[in-house]
Amino acid sequence: MDEILNATLEEMGTISFDCSCGKHHQMSIEKLIMGKGVLSRICEIAEPFRNGKILMVSDNHTYDAAGEKVLELLEGDEFQVKNLILDSGDGILIPDESVVGKVLLNVEKETNLLIGVGSGSINDTVKYISSRTKIPYVIVCTAPSMDGYVADGAPLILEGRKISFEATLPYGVLGDTDIMKHAPQRMIQAGFGDVLGKLTALADWKLAKELNGDYYCETCVTLVERALLKVISRVDGLAKREDEAILFLIEALNLTGVAMGLLGISRPASGAEHMLSHYWEMDFIAKGKFPELHGIKVGIATPIIAEIFDIMKDDIPKEIMEDAPQKEYCEDLLRRVEAPVSPREIGIDRELFYQSILKGNTVRNRYSILQLAVDKGKINEIAQQVTNRIYGS
Helix, strand or coil: CHHHCCCHHHHHCCCCEECCCCCCECCCCCEEECCCCHHHHHHHHHHHHCCEEEEEEEEEEEEEHHHHHHHHHHHHHCCCEEEEEECCCCCCCCCCCCHHHHHHHHCCCCHHHHHEEEEEHHHHHHHHHHHHCCCCEEECCCCCCCCCCCCEEEEECCEEEEEEEEECCCCEEEEEEEHHCCCCCCHHHHHHHHHCHHHHHHHHHHHHHHHCCCCCCCHHHHHHHHHHHHHHCCCCCCHCCCHHHHHHHHHHHHHHHHCCCCHHCCCCCHHHHHHHHHHHHHHHHHHHCCCCCCHHHHHHHHHHHHHHHHHCHHHHCCHHCCCCHHHHHHHHHHHHHCCCHHHHHCCCHHHHHHHHHHHHHHHHCCCHHHHHHHCCCHHHHHHEEEEEEEEHH
């Protein structure tokens, strides 16, 4: 029971066990390979699909980072590869209807494997198409920027709204730290922000268990907590791009993804901090503004949600408050990786911030500290208090 706590990351890909939470958990990722110099194993992963065509999807940035090398390796081993490079200009790729449609139109009849080379947007787009076409996919990670590599949800933009679509788990995940440590520093900061968000996400999940009767799995919580501690123990190495710090970060992001995959829900990884992030992102996209990286927004939102936990402490069981992080602790960790701390730093104006506190609970049908504040009639007071602290009264 709970064998996963003693398994290596690679072993977790196909693990199956009876959990102490009372459920049977299993994963179905055939190849989960992380480490230094592992990019050359792409042909090994693709070998079962040699008799068909491969569609490889990247954007102009991720093709330069790893796609060109992946293509060279595959073609050198005589795989048939169609190479699709999406143009994201100088910014980040927005996974909306036009991007999903363009990739889908490039899937030929004989295609039997999809390979995404990238991080968030590429991964979400390819996994969504994989789930609808039933063509397996492999993701080659180019940055330790988010936790969705081994998750089965695909957050995409539809008619200006960010919606998490049910998708599928990858056939394989390949993460080479030699590549990921050269990702833009902003993406490393984003990955850390996404990991940091687990501090409030786990507190939120426990809150939902105690006050709303939600299902809760201690094993998956332990898995995420262990990953968190490893990253925090080497937090100062992230700004220096130290190999071990980068490896711990990508492992933490993938372990969190494993926890989500085992449960079929994102509760171990996503709480009220993600609701604020999604609210801000949808507003930015609707106004045609650069939406900022997901993990940067999650990182900024985490100390804010920690502050709301503290404001609401009289309405929260003591054992949950013991697990909730302190705002100052979260802010200090963000500063140590040189990441933004205030919403003002990424262009979130006062009104947008105020409205996100008021309405953040509506982004997802999930019990959280924001919902508790609404239920207790305190959300207006909290929104005003936190907004005044950040933007001035």
